[in-house]
Amino acid sequence: MRNRRSDRLAYRSDFRIRLARPSIGEEELHAIEEVLKSGVLTNGPATQAFERAFAGYHGTSEAVAFANGTVALTAMYLVAGIGPGDEVIVPSMTFVSSATSLLHVGATPVFAEVEPESFNIDVCHAKQLVTKRTKAILAVHYGGQPADLPALRSLANDADIMLLEDAAEAHGASLGAQMVGGWGAAGMFSFTPTKNITTGEGGMVTINDSEAANELRLLRNHGQTSAYCHERLGYNWRMTEMQAAIGLVQLKKLHSIVERKRENAAWMANRLGGLASVRLPAELPTRRHVYMLYTLMVEKGRDNVMNHFLDKGIEARIYFPPVHKQPLFSDQAPCLPRTEEIASRMLSVPFHARLTANELEEIADTLECAIEKYA
Numbered sequence: 181m182r183n184r185r186s187d188r189l190a191y192r193s194d195f196r197i198r199l200a201r202p203s204i205g206e207e208e209l210h211a212i213e214e215v216l217k218s219g220v221l222t223n224g225p226a227t228q229a230f231e232r233a234f235a236g237y238h239g240t241s242e243a244v245a246f247a248n249g250t251v252a253l254t255a256m257y258l259v260a261g262i263g264p265g266d267e268v269i270v271p272s273m274t275f276v277s278s279a280t281s282l283l284h285v286g287a288t289p290v291f292a293e294v295e296p297e298s299f300n301i302d303v304c305h306a307k308q309l310v311t312k313r314t315k316a317i318l319a320v321h322y323g324g325q326p327a328d329l330p331a332l333r334s335l336a337n338d339a340d341i342m343l344l345e346d347a348a349e350a351h352g353a354s355l356g357a358q359m360v361g362g363w364g365a366a367g368m369f370s371f372t373p374t375k376n377i378t379t380g381e382g383g384m385v386t387i388n389d390s391e392a393a394n395e396l397r398l399l400r401n402h403g404q405t406s407a408y409c410h411e412r413l414g415y416n417w418r419m420t421e422m423q424a425a426i427g428l429v430q431l432k433k434l435h436s437i438v439e440r441k442r443e444n445a446a447w448m449a450n451r452l453g454g455l456a457s458v459r460l461p462a463e464l465p466t467r468r469h470v471y472m473l474y475t476l477m478v479e480k481g482r483d484n485v486m487n488h489f490l491d492k493g494i495e496a497r498i499y500f501p502p503v504h505k506q507p508l509f510s511d512q513a514p515c516l517p518r519t520e521e522i523a524s525r526m527l528s529v530p531f532h533a534r535l536t537a538n539e540l541e542e543i544a545d546t547l548e549c550a551i552e553k554y555a
């Protein structure tokens with residue numbers, strides 16, 4: 181890491197107000213203790229119970245738990261039959277593994293622009309990227325706001341390709357009456373500690389197809405159909421029982437975590453709505469935004485505004501530097517001017533559910549002060 185900003189982000193852990201702070205308490209401790217005492221630490225009843233509860237919450241018939249979101253994505257791509265020679269259209273404004281999990285199965289990510297209001301995939305641009313080799317389109321629900329799923333579903337139907345969801349950031353989000361995770365052929369979620377609910381590490385694939393769910397379970401567990409009978413190439417991508425037990429408790433808290441964040445978003449909009457030169461996150465009609473991220477668009481002096489936050493001990497970050505600009509993709513990087521423009525202005529500030537009223541106030545004050553100084 182060469183520049184000063186990255187150094188600070190990489191090495192500082194002394195922020196007074198951190199970007200993420202999991203809502204973990206006594207119930208989770210108790211749940212882990214029960215698992216440890218039971219002696220069943222993997223492949224057990226907690227994983228099954230977490231899967232059933234998660235599927236129920238998101239309205240899918242099945243959910244399959246994984247060690248983390250990135251392998252859940254890889255497994256989802258594999259059961260979707262995506263492999264060498266296939267292209268999948270993904271927004272560039274996402275975490276890198278939406279695309280690198282495609283590389284892991286030998287497929288090619290084709291990067292699409294995002295919409296300026298939601299930072300979600302631009303359906304018109306995605307349509308232009310469809311070729312004979314396109315196998316699927318990936319909807320990423322940026323920061324917890326659903327992408328335009330009805331339009332993406334029509335596009336997928338018209339082009340005879342699959343719709344998949346990277347709902348890593350969007351547990352409990354919905355569009356109209358329907359939760360994310362069940363709009364397409366499959367959906368994926370992550371439980372890393374920055375997400376609204378966490379299991380430390382963890383992932384889930386949601387799907388409405390029990391045969392495909394069984395395939396996912398085979399992939400997860402060495403392709404093993406019975407003890408030491410390996411019918412196909414598999415992996416060890418299992419979630420531990422400790423993770424699943426935490427997940428079950430976290431899932432019960434999801435609604436209140438999201439409600440709290442939505443109240444805080446309303447408070448921020450009220451407090452800062454009049455502030456010029458900065459755009460607050462906007463919830464689009466019919467969407468239920470779960471605010472995993474609170475991403476501002478700062479018209480001028482974004483880096484100065486970010487450093488102002490960091491100097492005050494408030495963690496702030498660019499979520500995400502576009503994937504197509506990563507060195508990994510330098511030999512095939514398309515030109516995505518709108519995504520690059522958005523990336524030069526965006527800034528995410530702390531918005532976890534444990535923020536106190538004083539901390540929220542301080543974040544708002546700090547933003548006002550920084551905008552006055554730099555924008």
Ligand SMILES: *Cc1c(COP(=O)(O)O)cnc(C)c1O
Nearest residue numbers: 248249250275277348370371372
């Ligand atoms: C967090 C995240 C992932 C990866 O999940 P891990 O559990 O960290 O592997 C994938 N896609 C998006 C959009 C994410 O935010």
